[in-house]
Amino acid sequence: xxxxxxxxxxxxxxxxxxxxxxxxxxxxxxxxxxxxxxxxxxxxxxxxxxxxxxxxxxxxxxxxxxxxxxxxxxxxxxxxxxxxxxxxxxxxxxxxxxxxxxxxxxxxxxxxxxxxxxxxxxxxxxxxxxxxxxxxxxxxxxxxxxxxxxxxxxxxxxxxxxxxxxxxxxxxxxxxxxxxxxxxxxxxxxxxxxxxxxxxxxxxxxxxxxxxxxx
Amino acid sequence: xxxxxxxxxxxxxxxxxxxxxxxxxxxxxxxxxxxxxxxxxxxxxxxxxxxxxxxxxxxxxxxxxxxxxxxxxxxxxxxxxxxxxxxxxxxxxxxxxxxxxxxxxxxxxxxxxxxxxxxxxxxxxxxxxxxxxxxxxxxxxxxxxxxxxxxxxxxxxxxxxxxxxxxxxxxxxxxxxxxxxxxxxxxxxxx
Numbered sequence: 001x002x003x004x005x006x007x008x009x010x011x012x013x014x015x016x017x018x019x020x021x022x023x024x025x026x027x028x029x030x031x032x033x034x035x036x037x038x039x040x041x042x043x044x045x046x047x048x049x050x051x052x053x054x055x056x057x058x059x060x061x062x063x064x065x066x067x068x069x070x071x072x073x074x075x076x077x078x079x080x081x082x083x084x085x086x087x088x089x090x091x092x093x094x095x096x097x098x099x100x101x102x103x104x105x106x107x108x109x110x111x112x113x114x115x116x117x118x119x120x121x122x123x124x125x126x127x128x129x130x131x132x133x134x135x136x137x138x139x140x141x142x143x144x145x146x147x148x149x150x151x152x153x154x155x156x157x158x159x160x161x162x163x164x165x166x167x168x169x170x171x172x173x174x175x176x177x178x179x180x181x182x183x184x185x186x187x188x189x190x191x192x193x194x195x196x197x198x199x200x201x202x203x204x205x206x207x208x209x210x211x212x213x214x215x
Numbered sequence: 216x217x218x219x220x221x222x223x224x225x226x227x228x229x230x231x232x233x234x235x236x237x238x239x240x241x242x243x244x245x246x247x248x249x250x251x252x253x254x255x256x257x258x259x260x261x262x263x264x265x266x267x268x269x270x271x272x273x274x275x276x277x278x279x280x281x282x283x284x285x286x287x288x289x290x291x292x293x294x295x296x297x298x299x300x301x302x303x304x305x306x307x308x309x310x311x312x313x314x315x316x317x318x319x320x321x322x323x324x325x326x327x328x329x330x331x332x333x334x335x336x337x338x339x340x341x342x343x344x345x346x347x348x349x350x351x352x353x354x355x356x357x358x359x360x361x362x363x364x365x366x367x368x369x370x371x372x373x374x375x376x377x378x379x380x381x382x383x384x385x386x387x388x389x390x391x392x393x394x395x396x397x398x399x400x401x402x403x404x405x406x
Contacts, residue, residue, distance in 0.1 A: 006311070007335040008312075009335065009338055013332040014332055015332060016336070016348055017332065018333075019348060025322060027249070028323055033223035035248065038244070039240070043241075047237070071219075075219045078219065078226060079222075090235070091229045099225035103217060143362065145311075182359075185338075192340075194339065194342040194343060197359050197360075198362060201364045201366075
C-alpha cells in the first residue's frame, strides 16, 4: 500500500527530536493511558486471537492520511486496535463513541489483499535479486524505495513466517523465509545518498532472480 | 474527536464490560514493557561478547540463541541478529514503516525512533542525521542502515573502545546505552 506510512526516503522533515544519550528512557510511558495501546493490542493478538499483528500494522496504514499524520504514535496503535475489534465484530463503533463521549474515528475499510506467489526457488547468500515491480493496494512489507531495485542477498532466515500481504488481511498465508537484501544506497537515492548500503528484510515472494523476466 | 486518553480508556472499558480482559493481563504486560524489557539487557549481551570470544562468535552466528542464554527473547524478539561494528563500519537500525524493535533486548522504541523525521531521513541522509544527533562520523567510516521490515529484530554489537582494558563486564555494560544498541551512538571509555 503506497500510503503515507511508507516514509523511507521522503523529503521535507526536520531534525530528529533527540541528542544521543540525552534520555534515561524512564519512565517508559509518558501518559497514564499509553500502556493500554500495546496491552490491548496483545490482548487481541496473543490472548483472544481476534486478529494478528500484520492486520494491526495494516489497520494503522488504513487510517485516513491526515489523521495518521496528526496522531501521536500510541494514538495510532489505539485506533488500529479499536478498528480491528470493530471489524471482527467484538465491539461496535457506537459503544466506543458512547464510552469516549465523542467521535472515535477508525481506520478506512479493508481491501482483499493478495495470496503469496508460490515459492519458486530459494535464493542463496550472494545471489543478485530484484525487488518486484508489484504495486500492491493492500498490506505489504516492501517499502517502495526498493521497488524494482537490484540488491544482493546477505542472509536467509532459518525460520519461515506467514506472507504479510495475505496475513495482514486475515487470509490464510503461506510461510516463507525472509532475506536480508543489501542495496547500494546510490541505487536507491542517487549520488546524494549518505549511507553505503541499506539492508531490507524481504519475504521470498517479493524477490526475483536478477536478470529473470518480471512475471 | 474525543481526546486520546478518553478513547484509550473507552476501548479498555468496552472490552472489560464483555469480560474479555483476564485479571492481571494489563498489569502483567505493562510490567514487561516498563521493567523487564530494558536496554540494560542488550548491554549485558554486548559486554559478554566483548570479554568472551566464544560467546561473541555465537552472538554473530545465532543472535537468538545467544540472547536466549540471558532469557532476553519473547514478543518482538524471536529472531535476533547482531550487527557487528568495526572502527570503519557503523550499523544503524530503523523501521521506516512503523517502529519494529527488539523489545526484550533494547526495550520499547523511544519516541524519536518512531518519529517521522527519523523514519523518513535515516535511510537517505544517514550521515547528516547522525551528525545532527551528536554522532559525527568521519567520511572514512562506512554507514550501513538496516530497515526492520520483517521478523528479524536487530541489535548493534558496537566496537569496544580503547581504554576499557581489564574492565569488569558490569562496567563495560554501563557504557552500552540504548542509543548505542540502535546504532546512533558509539560507546566511550570516558563516558
